[in-house]
Amino acid sequence: MAKKWLEISVGGLLVAGIAALLVLALQVSGSHLGGASGQYRLTALFDNAAGLSAKARVTLAGVTIGEVDQVSIDKQTLMARVDMSIDSAVDYLTLDSSASILTAGLLGEKYVGLSIGAEEEVLADGDMIEDTQSALVLEELIGQVLLNLGGD
Amino acid sequence: MMFNWLQKLGSRVLLRLSSLGAALVMLLQSLLVLPGPRGWQRLTQQLYVVGVQSFIIIFVSAGFIGMVLGLQGYTLLVDYGSEQAVGQMVALTLVRELAPVVAALLFAGRAGSALTAELGLMKATEQLASLEMFGVDPLHRIVAPRFIAGLISLPILVIIFNLVGVYGGHLVAVEWLGVHSGAYWGNMQAAVDFSDDVMNGLIKALVFATLVTWTALYQGYTCVPTSQGISEATTRTVVYSSLMILGFDFILTALMFGGL
Numbered sequence: 001m002a003k004k005w006l007e008i009s010v011g012g013l014l015v016a017g018i019a020a021l022l023v024l025a026l027q028v029s030g031s032h033l034g035g036a037s038g039q040y041r042l043t044a045l046f047d048n049a050a051g052l053s054a055k056a057r058v059t060l061a062g063v064t065i066g067e068v069d070q071v072s073i074d075k076q077t078l079m080a081r082v083d084m085s086i087d088s089a090v091d092y093l094t095l096d097s098s099a100s101i102l103t104a105g106l107l108g109e110k111y112v113g114l115s116i117g118a119e120e121e122v123l124a125d126g127d128m129i130e131d132t133q134s135a136l137v138l139e140e141l142i143g144q145v146l147l148n149l150g151g152d
Numbered sequence: 153m154m155f156n157w158l159q160k161l162g163s164r165v166l167l168r169l170s171s172l173g174a175a176l177v178m179l180l181q182s183l184l185v186l187p188g189p190r191g192w193q194r195l196t197q198q199l200y201v202v203g204v205q206s207f208i209i210i211f212v213s214a215g216f217i218g219m220v221l222g223l224q225g226y227t228l229l230v231d232y233g234s235e236q237a238v239g240q241m242v243a244l245t246l247v248r249e250l251a252p253v254v255a256a257l258l259f260a261g262r263a264g265s266a267l268t269a270e271l272g273l274m275k276a277t278e279q280l281a282s283l284e285m286f287g288v289d290p291l292h293r294i295v296a297p298r299f300i301a302g303l304i305s306l307p308i309l310v311i312i313f314n315l316v317g318v319y320g321g322h323l324v325a326v327e328w329l330g331v332h333s334g335a336y337w338g339n340m341q342a343a344v345d346f347s348d349d350v351m352n353g354l355i356k357a358l359v360f361a362t363l364v365t366w367t368a369l370y371q372g373y374t375c376v377p378t379s380q381g382i383s384e385a386t387t388r389t390v391v392y393s394s395l396m397i398l399g400f401d402f403i404l405t406a407l408m409f410g411g412l
Contacts, residue, residue, distance in 0.1 A: 010199045013207060017308030020315040021350075028243050028318055029350055030341025055342050064338060108234050109342065 030055075039066065039085040040125035044099045044112075048134040049080035051110040052101055058084050058112045065090045068112060084112065094119040100133035110135060175370040182291035182299065194297040202263045202298065202365075203305030207312070209262055210255055214313040217254060218320025221245055225321070226329050235325075236335035240343040242321035247344060247353045248409065251313040253401050256360035259306050260393035264368035267298055268389040271372025272382035280373075295369050302365030303358070310357035314350070352408045359400055364393045 025031045049071050058066040066086035074081035086093070096117030101110055114129075123129070187195075225238040271294065274280050280290045318340070325331045344350065368389045375385035 006200045007196055009204045010196050013199070013204050013305075013308060017311050020311045024247075024311060024314055024318075024350055025346050027337065028247070028314070028340055029344040029346040031346045057338060057342060064334075067342075104234075104236065108236065109339070 038088050040088055041069070042084050042086055042093075042123060042127055042129060044082050044084070044129040044132050045074055045077060045079040046082060046099075046101060046132050046134045047079060048137060049082055049101060050135045050137050051103075052080075052082065052112070052135060053110075056109060056111050058086060058114065060090065060093075060114045060116070062113075065114075082112065091122060092116070093123045095121045095123060095127075096131060097123060097129055098131035098133065099129045101135035103136065171374075174374070175366065178291060178295065178370060178373060179299070179366055182295040185289070185292045185296070187296070188292075191297065194293075195301055198297045198301035199305060201266070202301045203308065206259055206262045206305065206309060209258055210309045210313055211316055213254060213258060214251070214316035215320040217250060218242060218246065218317030218322075219324045221250075221317070222321035222324035222329075226325050226331065235329075235331050237339050238321070238325045238331055239336035239338075239340035242325070243318055243340040243344050244349065246314050246317040246321075247349045249401070249405070251310050251317060252353050252356040252360060253397060255310045255313045256306060256357065256364060256397045257394055259302075259309065259361075260364045260368075260390055260397065263302065263305070264364045264389050264393050265386045267302075267365070267368040268372035268375070268386045269382060271295075271369060272375040272377070272385050275373070275375060276377035276379070276382060278377075295373065299365050299369060302368075303361050306361035306364070307354050307357040310354065314353070352404075355408075356401065356404050359404060360397050363396045363400060367393045367396065 052068060052071055054068055054070050056068040057064045058068060066084055069083040069085055072081050072083075073079075082099075093114065094117045096119045098115050098117065100113050100115075102113045103110055117131075221242045222238060225241040226235050229235045229237055229241070271280075274294065280294070283290045283293060322333075322336060326333045326336050371385040371389045371392075375381045
């Protein structure tokens with residue numbers, strides 16, 4: 001009986017370890033089991049994507065609906081090209097939706113905020129969001145303020 | 153005078169090197185033998201002693217460490233209005249550093265010292281010698297299952313430490329201090345990478361497990377078979393393991409995260 005209990009507890013420890021690793025992967029590091037299934041991809045071109053990085057959140061009305069896959073330079077326009085994966089449950093982003101790069105808190109991380117337009121048709125896999133607003137770069141903002149003050 | 157000093161230094165270094173070599177030989181001799189028919193049973197027995205019996209101390213410490221991280225992180229970050237980042241801070245601190253290091257230190261104190269004392273007592277009461285007289289290799293019979301059990305147990309305990317710590321931080325930061333739960337998990341998931349952070353932490357755990365178990369078994373196996381010798385060997389196990397854990401942690405961190 002004592003031996004049985006010993007073996008049960010060892011088995012329990014192993015199972016607990018594997019279960020904890022699984023929860024760690026899903027809950028803490030945010031890996032997805034099914035890979036890219038259940039998502040569709042959108043792209044957007046920004047004048048300036050300063051501070052935005054892969055795995056940043058994509059939100060609609062403050063609710064996370066996807067994440068940024070990668071940020072790269074678009075060779076034709078020389079603008080920042082942001083590829084995003086959006087949950088396929090969110091199938092109501094209209095063609096004239098706009099994307100802007102926002103900051104969580106004063107010093108927080110950058111994320112992409114989407115807002116929905118008025119058109120009937122919706123964005124599908126591989127589409128591009130035309131209406132974009134760039135990241136707020138503090139130095140540029142201060143520079144503009146100084147310029148305006150100097151002009152007065 | 154000068155030569156005397158040099159000679160002393162040289163003889164000490166040689167002694168250390170030869171005991172390091174002996175420890176390596178002991179490890180290889182115990183592992184490079186196929187496990188016998190009852191090998192699994194012995195491994196299970198040792199997994200219970202080394203792993204299951206260390207579970208409670210790991211669980212409780214992880215809970216408190218996670219709670220302290222949540223509390224400290226919150227009070228530090230709330231000044232900058234970015235207390236949502238507390239989840240990220242708790243998870244990265246735990247997964248990369250605190251869980252492997254603290255779990256290994258506790259493991260050295262809880263399981264390592266017990267292994268040394270057990271082997272030392274076996275030696276003092278001449279159980280190891282009698283095994284040899286029966287034609288049973290004590291390295292294979294006694295040392296190998298304990299070493300493998302340590303190697304399996306510590307990474308599992310570190311995984312559990314991570315998880316319990318993260319939920320401890322959640323308890324303090326979200327339930328008590330009112331950080332938004334979605335922000336806690338969301339920031340964490342955005343910052344923690346499974347292969348870069350979680351897996352590197354587990355590699356650390358595996359290295360520490362090797363160091364602690366190996367030191368404990370070698371110290372026990374080669375101790376002076378008197379009550380004072382056993383007590384000295386047990387102390388050495390804890391001191392050497394702890395120092396090695398902290399030293400190797402710096403080297404591993406530099407290799408993994410320091411961009412070296």
